Amino acid sequence: MQETADADLIRQYKATGRLDYLAALYQRYMNLVYGVCLRYFDEEASKDAVMQVFEELVTKLQQHEVHNFKSWLHVLTRNHCLMKLRSMKQREGRLVSIEDRPLMENEELLHHDNGFSLEANLQVMEKCLETLPEEQQKSVQLFYLQEKSYREVASLTGYEMKKVKSYIQNGKRNLKICMEQQHA
Numbered sequence: 001m002q003e004t005a006d007a008d009l010i011r012q013y014k015a016t017g018r019l020d021y022l023a024a025l026y027q028r029y030m031n032l033v034y035g036v037c038l039r040y041f042d043e044e045a046s047k048d049a050v051m052q053v054f055e056e057l058v059t060k061l062q063q064h065e066v067h068n069f070k071s072w073l074h075v076l077t078r079n080h081c082l083m084k085l086r087s088m089k090q091r092e093g094r095l096v097s098i099e100d101r102p103l104m105e106n107e108e109l110l111h112h113d114n115g116f117s118l119e120a121n122l123q124v125m126e127k128c129l130e131t132l133p134e135e136q137q138k139s140v141q142l143f144y145l146q147e148k149s150y151r152e153v154a155s156l157t158g159y160e161m162k163k164v165k166s167y168i169q170n171g172k173r174n175l176k177i178c179m180e181q182q183h184a
Contacts, residue, residue: 006025006028006069006070007067007069009021009022009024009025010025010061010066010069013025013061013062014061014062017062019058022054022057022058022061023054025069026054026057029069029070029073030050032070032073032074032077033049033050033053033073033077034046034047034050036074036077036078036081037049037050037053037077037081039081039145039146040081040082040084040085040146040147041081041084049077049080049081049084052080052084053073053076053077053080056076056080057073057076060076074122085147089147121179124178124179124182124183125175125179127182128174128175128178128179128182129141129175131174131178132171132174132175133171135157135159135163135167136167136168136170136171136174137171138153138157138167139153139157139159139164139167139168139171140167140168140171140172140175142156142157143164143168144168144172150164150165150168153168
């Protein structure tokens, strides 16, 4: 029923452009947006990001055909946070490498057209993350989810730099294997 109500508000917003329809829709999922933002930022920055995502919605919802608003909003929020982090890193003079990309961002498992929802994939990923050995789990969480550099992960955990790289590589591989097994 929620999806039907969401679709009605989206239709009304697109037809009229009135922000009260969009605000009513966004209000339902603001806690979800805030929770996603907290994975990337502190509380203050997360609150700012919640407002920025709403501002993005004003135009993006008009441009896109959305069938599952909750999943679409989750992806939009995550992408907003990642773009903000990338721009912050680039301002700091640090180039973003292929290794800095978010965990599983471009992996096939997160695509909607294979029959699995983004939310289900994220739940599987979190469950699989818990199965990793502690060193891999810590390293993967810090590197991918908190966007720390290898050096920062080594400093925070006390692991040697070579070990950190190994834990991240093995953790990512084990996570992918676990997720594929969950979807098999």
